[in-house]
Every structure is written in structure tokens, then in C-alpha cells.
Amino acid sequence: MGFIFTIKATVKNLLARKGRTFLTMLGIIIGVAGVIIIISLGAGAQSLVLGQVNKLGTNLLSIQPGKSDTNGPPAQVYGIIITTLVEEDAQALRAQLPHALAVNALVRGIGSVTWQNKTVDTNFLGTDSSYPDVVDFTMNSGAFMNEAEANSGANVVVLGKTVADSLFNGTGVDPIGQVIKVRVNSADTKNQSLGVPLRVVGVVNKRGSAFFQDQDDQIYVPLSIGQNQLLGIHYLQVINLKVDNADNIDQTIEDATRVLKQRHHILTDENIDFTVRNQATAIGLLTTITDALSLFLTSMAAISLIVGGIGILNIMLVTVAERTREIGLRKAVGAKNGDIMKQFLLESGILTALGGIIGIVVGVVLSYLMAVLMKFLGFDWDFVISLWSVVLAVSVSILTGVVFGLYPSYKASKLDPIEALRYE
Amino acid sequence: MPIIRTENLQKEYFNEGVGTPVLFGVNFTMEKGEFVAIMGPSGSGKSTLMHILGFLDKATSGLYEFEGQNTRNFDKDYLAKLRNERIGFVFQSFNLLSRTTVLDNVKLPLMYSNKTNHDDLAKKALADVGLSHRLDFYTNQISGGEKQRVAIARALVNDPAVIFADEPTGNLDSKSGNAVLSILQELNNKGHTIILVTHEMDTANHAKRIIRVKDGMIVGDELVKNRTFATADGELKK
Numbered sequence: 193m194g195f196i197f198t199i200k201a202t203v204k205n206l207l208a209r210k211g212r213t214f215l216t217m218l219g220i221i222i223g224v225a226g227v228i229i230i231i232s233l234g235a236g237a238q239s240l241v242l243g244q245v246n247k248l249g250t251n252l253l254s255i256q257p258g259k260s261d262t263n264g265p266p267a268q269v270y271g272i273i274i275t276t277l278v279e280e281d282a283q284a285l286r287a288q289l290p291h292a293l294a295v296n297a298l299v300r301g302i303g304s305v306t307w308q309n310k311t312v313d314t315n316f317l318g319t320d321s322s323y324p325d326v327v328d329f330t331m332n333s334g335a336f337m338n339e340a341e342a343n344s345g346a347n348v349v350v351l352g353k354t355v356a357d358s359l360f361n362g363t364g365v366d367p368i369g370q371v372i373k374v375r376v377n378s379a380d381t382k383n384q385s386l387g388v389p390l391r392v393v394g395v396v397n398k399r400g401s402a403f404f405q406d407q408d409d410q411i412y413v414p415l416s417i418g419q420n421q422l423l424g425i426h427y428l429q430v431i432n433l434k435v436d437n438a439d440n441i442d443q444t445i446e447d448a449t450r451v452l453k454q455r456h457h458i459l460t461d462e463n464i465d466f467t468v469r470n471q472a473t474a475i476g477l478l479t480t481i482t483d484a485l486s487l488f489l490t491s492m493a494a495i496s497l498i499v500g501g502i503g504i505l506n507i508m509l510v511t512v513a514e515r516t517r518e519i520g521l522r523k524a525v526g527a528k529n530g531d532i533m534k535q536f537l538l539e540s541g542i543l544t545a546l547g548g549i550i551g552i553v554v555g556v557v558l559s560y561l562m563a564v565l566m567k568f569l570g571f572d573w574d575f576v577i578s579l580w581s582v583v584l585a586v587s588v589s590i591l592t593g594v595v596f597g598l599y600p601s602y603k604a605s606k607l608d609p610i611e612a613l614r615y616e
Numbered sequence: 617m618p619i620i621r622t623e624n625l626q627k628e629y630f631n632e633g634v635g636t637p638v639l640f641g642v643n644f645t646m647e648k649g650e651f652v653a654i655m656g657p658s659g660s661g662k663s664t665l666m667h668i669l670g671f672l673d674k675a676t677s678g679l680y681e682f683e684g685q686n687t688r689n690f691d692k693d694y695l696a697k698l699r700n701e702r703i704g705f706v707f708q709s710f711n712l713l714s715r716t717t718v719l720d721n722v723k724l725p726l727m728y729s730n731k732t733n734h735d736d737l738a739k740k741a742l743a744d745v746g747l748s749h750r751l752d753f754y755t756n757q758i759s760g761g762e763k764q765r766v767a768i769a770r771a772l773v774n775d776p777a778v779i780f781a782d783e784p785t786g787n788l789d790s791k792s793g794n795a796v797l798s799i800l801q802e803l804n805n806k807g808h809t810i811i812l813v814t815h816e817m818d819t820a821n822h823a824k825r826i827i828r829v830k831d832g833m834i835v836g837d838e839l840v841k842n843r844t845f846a847t848a849d850g851e852l853k854k
Contacts (some may be wrong), residue, residue, distance in 0.1 A: 197727060429774040521711045523768070524672060525725040526700020528693045609672050613711065 197363050202539050206546075216507045217547030219500025220592065224551025224585040225558065226493035231581035232559035234486030234564070239574040241478045250472045252326065253433040253444060255281075255452070257462050275427040276465045277454060281416065282320075282431050284455055289433070289447050291440035291492035293323035298430040299418045305411060306373040306387060307359045309548040314355050316374060318418015326434045329407075332356075334368045334394030337414060341393070345416030349374065354408040356395045366394045374413065388421045400572060441470055494588065500547070501592035508540050508600035519604050520612025532606040540588060540597025548589035552582055617684045618778055620646040620669060621811055626831075627664050634642040638664045641678065641834040642814060646811070648777075652822035653677065653812045653840075661832040663782065670703050670780045671695040683777060700728050704771025708783035710763040712755040712770075718742065719751045722769045729774060741769040745799050761792025768799055768827035772808075778805070782813045791850035797822045798846035800839045 205215045257277035258581055272438070282297040289295070295371030299318040304311050317323075323341040332353060341348045351359075351367060360367045390413060399407035419425055435444045445468050452458075452466055519532055527535075566573035617685050627639040629641040638661045646652055656662040668680065671687070682698070689700070699705075704725075709844055712721050725802045731737065734818040742748055747763040748760055755766065766782055772778050781800060785793030801822060804810050812823050821844040828836035 201727075205715075243746065517711060518713060519633075521707075521713075522724070522728075524699060524705050524711075526696050526728040526774075528696040528728070530693075531696075531728055610667055613707065 198535065198538060199542070202535065202542055206539065206543065212507065213543065216503060216543055217550065219503040220544050220589050221549030221554060222550040223493055224548050225555035226496055226557030226591050228552060228577065229559050230489040230493055230583050232577050233562065234482055235576035236563060236573050238479060238482045239576065240571055242475060243480065243572045247248060247468060251435040251438055251441065252294055253435060253441065253448065253556045254469050255431040256467050256469065257427065257431065258465060258467065270368060274350070274465060277428045277431065278426065279428060280454055281452055282428065284451055285431065285433065287446055288451050289444055291436050291444045292433050293436050294322040295435040296320060296322045296326045296432040297415055298432060299415065299425065299426045300422055300429055301376055301418065301423050303360065303374055303376045303422060305355060305567040307370060307533040310359055311356060312358045313377065316418060317410055318415045319412060319413050323412065326432045329399050331396045332397045334392070336394050337412070337448050342414045345414045345419070347388070347390045347515065348393045348414065349587030350394040350412040351392055352396050352408040352410045353398045354406060357412055362537025367395055372493060374411065374422065388417060390417070398570065429513060438472070441472060445470060446456070448535060497588050497592055503597040504540055504544060504593055505596040505600065508536065510598055512536065512600045512604040516607060516612045518616040519607050520609045520615065523609035529605040533601045536601035536604050537594060537597050540593045544589045548586040551585065551589070618645045618647050619683055620644065621681040623679040625637050625668065625675045625680060627668060628676045629671050637735070638832050644827065644834060646809070648809055649807055650809050651801070651810045651812070651816060651824040651825045653820035654829060654830035655814055655826055657815055660829045662813050662829045665829060666780055666782060666811065669807070669811065670705060671699050692741050700725055701774055702777040704774065704776040704779040705777065706764065706767050706771050706781040706784045708786040709832045712763055713822055716755060717751070718747065718753050718755065718758065719768055722773050724770060725774050735760060736738055740771040744772060744803070755833060759787050759792065761795055762805070764788060764796045765799060772803065778809045778811060780813070784812070785819055793847045794846040794852060795848055795851040798848050801845065818844070
């Protein structure tokens, strides 16, 4: 019996029962689409997370005050303020670490900025001029504060795009050269300062959000302004280190730890009062989590494929029973057992292959729509369809068709033609 | 050489270890070109005999020679091949495939053969039964008489050695029934060998020879003296 001819006849047969064919395939369609969507979402989420990490800068180490378990949260999470990390530490690190391209000291706070009669709340970052060396961004206009301005604590400020827009949009005034007032939001109203007047020297281009924080809703001031005039502290909250090469990260962690231990007069590891964190470790952790989640969800989708396969099994059994007379007739006109077996196997195989193809289309379209939605929501989301997810989904679905089609086909092939012809 | 020769053919059905004998030693010979009616009441064993002769079933014991070959040791696949190439069946209830055209129904046996010119053979067979104008009709769009003619064309399409017609007029009104019988007679005139299984004398009288079966044995074997002839439009003439 010609193979092409059989396929044609089978497809014709399936088309003659469109409703049932579609319902039978539905389980497979959902399963295949599920596998593809989940794998695509997993890949998208991973690229998002990695992109966010990269946005913060690659080969980055961060040193925070307070000892913490390497994988646990920093001490600040518990509300403990540790004041031992100071600017001299940053200077020492700058001088003594051979692989550090840049060492950047940071303090942060929440405040508000005022220009003329407009006031907006924002975050401020007190930092030195090395900040652009550690984090990747570009300037929209003007320049980031230079070394002289930063070191002398000049009254200058660099605005994030959101802040610049909310203050100056529509006024036609160029922010550069304008003087704004910055003050810290404090619950203590008696201590409310009038604000520190600062001259705008630059506006940063849009950076987007990283880890759900708007990187554009912030301003950058010299470290000493942030420490002394805004926050009233003498210590640092973070030191960021840019390492020249990924291979030197471990060495630099070791070096930084040694330098800081020496400076803080610490003899034993138990007494360490700072934490050096590696972003690569964080990436690895995040990748592991998203991989595990993807695997879990993919296996759920695979289970739905098996349920779809059981649907196929049921319908094939019904089909065989319904077509008993036809099977009898085919045998009477010369069909061998193998021919009948082949016919029904082919039918369930085509059913699942077709379901698989529709499932791929549905899965790809839905994944694409989700990627569009994510982009619309402002995430840097990539639309990724991996070939292996398609191959996996289709091969599992065809395998399902063959495995679950086997028993009904076998049953059909073993029918006694005389009994089958008499079947009512 | 006879097409069919049986010697002491016996059939016993076994159900849960209890045997029910159906045929008790049938001796029967048939030459090429014959038109034989196997006649008997229901339960006589005539259907069982037809199934065995048509390779749908196997005898429990006895000899069955088909075209000079002992069929005892033929395996299932070879029997399927024989059904495909050497036997044509016409059933009481037509057994056409639904949602399928007349032409495709007739082509069905060719699917299982290694012949290639399916369309030509099927069209020729349909022309032989006078249905050339119904090729693309679906089987639910034609009359009962036409359905049985499609079934005859299907039996004919592989040019078999024997055509078995099992109560071919049983589901038809007398006029369409007669038209079907006239086609069988016409095919016989063209040289086809036909076995007609029936319980009606009127139908059996269209054949050239009648074999009477009763209680699993042949109780009569005679030539038809006053043969009935049917015309294609369903009329009878003696």
C-alpha cells in the first residue's frame, strides 16, 4: 500500500471529522504550546536578569560594611548601621589593588530637589568622579562631575533623565548651569534644612530600570556633599570595584579583604566588619534559580502532553470501535493485519504531529505577544525561541501519538474480519 | 482443473472449550465460469461455508483446494493476498465507506495490491456495472441498488477468480434486486465465476447451478432447469 496514498486517505479521514479531530488534538496543542511558552519565558527572564546585571556593570565587586554570610543578606537589611567603612578605605584600595580599574565610594539617600517653584522627590547618590568608570551610562548633555569637582566637594549636581525632565520639561530652559536646591527628607521637621544649592553640570541619558529600580530617578552629587551636607555621616555605604578582567576577580576579592583587614586592624576572619560581594556569584545564583524554575514548569507542561496522549488513546479506541465494520471490510478486500495497524498508527501519529505543529504556532505567537507585553511594560525582554524546545515538544508529541496509538491500532489489526463485518 | 474443490470439509466453533460443529464434511467442486447458488435456511452453515471458501475463515479439518493448491498451510498474510487478488466479496449490507466517493470506494482493494493504475481499473469496473455517471458521488447520495452495484464494482476491480455474493439482494426492493442479479448474470456471461449465497429460491434461480445446504451438509446439487433472467432495468424474463 502506497505510503503517500495512505497519508492522503488518513488526512481526508481526519478532515471528515473536523470537530473531533480538533478536540483530540487540543490536549497536544496545549502541551506543546505550554512547553514552548515556558521555555521561551524562561530564556527571556534569564536574558532580562543578565541584562540587568550587566547594566549595573560587569566584573563588578561591591564592598558593604558589616559582616554577613556570603549568600545571606547584608547587615543593613536588619537595620544595623555599621560605620567602619570610610573614604580612606576606598583610597587605600585605589592605591593597593593592581587589578582594580576603578574604585568608587558611594552613599545614598532619599531627598527632594527644587528648581524655582517646582519640587520633586528623588534619590541622591553621593559619589566620586570614578562612578562612570564603574557603571555604564552615557551623558545626555553636559558632563559628569570631574575629579576636581568631586574631590573638592564643589556645589555641583548631575541629574538623571527623569529628574531633569520633571523639573525642566516644557520650560525651554537648558538645565545645564541652573541652580537647584537639594534637601534630605527627614521626619525631624525642626532639623529641616533649607536645602543645599547645587549647579547642574550634566544630565545623564536614560538608563532604564534595573532590578525594578528606576535608574533615571536619581541625582549625583559629590561624595562630601552627600556625606556632610545631606546625610550628615562620615562613613560609606558601598564601595564598588571594577576589576580589569573576569579572571582576576578572585584575586581582587582576596586583595581587597587583606587591605581592609589591615586597615581595620582585624586579625581573625570572625571579626571582619565588611563584605565583599561578587556580581558573578549573583548571576550564577539567579541563573540556577531560573533554570530550576524552567525545568519544573517544563515538566508540568510535559505532563499535560501525556494527558493529551491519554486523550488520543481514548479517541483512538472509540474510533476503532466505530470503524469495526470498515476494518472488517478492509480485511475482506485484502488488508493484512500490518496494513490495518499501519493505518491507525499513522492516524494517531498524524493527529499528534498536526497537534504539535499547531501547538508550536500557538506557543510561538503567545511567547511573542508576551515579549511585546513585557517590552511595553518597560522590561528589557528578549523574544527567544530555542530550537531545542521546538524539537523536544514535537518529538514528545509524536512519540505520544505512537505510544498511545499502539494499543488501539494493535486491537484493530487483530479483529476477526467475520465478526467485524457483522458488527452493528 | 477446478477453481474450488473441497473434500470432507468440517468446521467446528469453539467457545470456552465447548465445540459447536457447523459443517459436517462438505464435498464440493466448482469449475471456472460457473454461476453457483448456495442455498439454505439461516443456520444451515451456508455463510460459514462461504467464509471458508473466501479465505475469511479456516476449516477445522478436511481438504480445500483453490486453483489446484491445498490451502491448509497458507498463512494469514497470504490469505489476505488471496482475498485481495483472487476473491471479490459482495455483502448484503453493501459495506461501503461513508464520506467517501464511489470511485474511492471501488479503489479500496487496489490500495492493498501492487497495481498502479488505480483510477483506470476502478473506472472500468464502474463502467461494467453501469455507474460511470456516479464516480464523484458520495455513497450517501446514491440509491440502495446503486450502492450494491458499487460493491460489485469493488469486488470486480482486481479481476478476481471468484466473486462471492452474500445475500446481495437482501436489503433491496425487488426491482433493484433484480437489476443487481442481472449484472451478476452479465458478469458471468463475460466469464466471471460467481457464488451466490441466498436463502430465497427466486434469487437462487438466477444461477446456473444450485447447491442446497442444510444442517451443515450438502443435501442437493442440481443444474437450474428454468433459469430466471433479469434485465438491467429490473424486469424478469423466463
